[in-house]
Amino acid sequence: MSIRRLRTLAGLAATALALTACGGSDGDGGGAGGGAEDPYTIGVSFYSNVIPLYVEMQEGMEDKAEELGAELIFAYADNNAENQANQINSFVTQGVDIILASPVDAVALAPAYREARSAGIPIISVANKLQDESLEDAYIGPNLVDQAARTMERVAEGMGGSGQLLQVTGPPQIAFVQAQMEGWESVLADYPDIQVVDTVAVSDLSTAGALDATASALAANPGVTGIIASNDDVALGAIQAVEAAGIAPEDIFIAGWDGSDAALEAIREGTYDVTLGQRPYTWGQIAVQTAVDWLDGERPEEHRVSTPEVFIDQENVDTLTEEEIR
Known part of the structure; x- marks a missing residue:
């Protein structure tokens, strides 16, 4: 049976952050990081929780995490680089296994990325990326x-x-x-x-x-x-x-x-x-799968992990299936 619970990340000097943790347990769900009793913990710092792209991406992440037996902790930067740096630093303090981040600033988040990597925690960019891509372990998204x-x-x-x-x-x-x-x-x-x-x-x-x-x-x-x-x-x-x-x-x-x-x-x-x-639900699933694979020792072949897309216009809006859009 899957476990979903609400966490609060406290103790940040500048701001209080609402964080949501969700994940899977139980034996048949893939057993990430040693199974249900020791799941991988993935910290996710999103640009926003009101932009539809990220709302749907989170849904895809949650479903994939449940399938794989991983735990997610969500934080939302609300277009504030300082908030996001604090979130990433807090993930480091908590000792998450890996971080997925959508950086709100291509330059200002570099120190937080360095902090994570110096602590031995992989950090992968999703949707947005850093100007210096050498600071991110991978980037999940389109060209x-x-x-x-x-x-x-x-x-x-x-x-x-x-x-x-x-x-x-x-x-x-x-x-x-x-x-x-x-x-x-x-x-x-x-x-x-x-x-x-x-x-x-x-x-x-x-x-x-x-x-x-x-x-x-x-x-x-x-x-x-x-x-x-x-x-x-x-x-x-x-x-x-x-x-x-x-x-x-x-x-x-x-x-x-x-x-x-x-x-x-x-x-x-x-x-x-x-x-x-941008097919955000599928994008979110790819992100969590990539994170779990990384922790299992499977690295992507290239720095950028591709995600699917589809142009939608008046000719195909009513013929595309939900699977082709989400």
């Missing part, structure tokens, strides 16, 4: 620059190769935002008739924040015919701003990332053109 380039190609084609483009991003210190910008720029170099009229950053990657930022950008640039967004929450805020500005869906092409349920509904409604689905 972000390549994904960004392919998504921008969809935008360029949707805009007919010309027009005014608005980029709505997340915080610039996050590795995936940096990679997105690199990928976008590489493609736009081949489309001289597409003009980037503004790039606005949404500090919390929220729908509300994106609504405000996009509304201001559209007021200053009423001729925008394309929007590319860092994730679905941001894209959904941009869509609300587009609607409020009285721009018809057929007059603007909007693309984003993640493949959340709300994004799929917007695609069905015709207000959202395409999202690059």
Whole structure:
């Protein structure tokens, strides 16, 4: 029978962190680290617990941990590098077997990563990564620059190769935002008739924040015919701003990332053109499997452990199966 319990990580000087522990026990579940009586403990520090990508990723992690007989302890940085450093340091103090982290800052988290590795605790990046990848034992996720380039190609084609483009991003210190910008720029170099009229950053990657930022950008640039967004929450805020500005869906092409349920509904409604689905539930399962394999002495062949993806648009949104999306 699986064991799920709530833990509280106390004693941090700066902040109190809500942590959730879950795991599996019992003999037939895979017996990680010596079985049910001595399960592997995996500390997970997420960027956020409200962004749908991470919510679904956590579900996948929990199910895989139960299957393998591992225990998970979750902590949420809430887009605060100091919080996350404290979380990682606390995991070290607790003596977890391995850490999975989605760093909120590609540079600021380096000392915490060093602390974990100096204590002999492997630390693997998930979804986001460090600028200095030598400090992380592995990275689980896509080639972000390549994904960004392919998504921008969809935008360029949707805009007919010309027009005014608005980029709505997340915080610039996050590795995936940096990679997105690199990928976008590489493609736009081949489309001289597409003009980037503004790039606005949404500090919390929220729908509300994106609504405000996009509304201001559209007021200053009423001729925008394309929007590319860092994730679905941001894209959904941009869509609300587009609607409020009285721009018809057929007059603007909007693309984003993640493949959340709300994004799929917007695609069905015709207000959202395409999202690059990251299949977060499966991603979470891969992360836990990789962590357990690592502790069992099985290392990935390369630094980056690939994760699946799927472009979702109005042509396939109703034909893809749940298994192909989650």
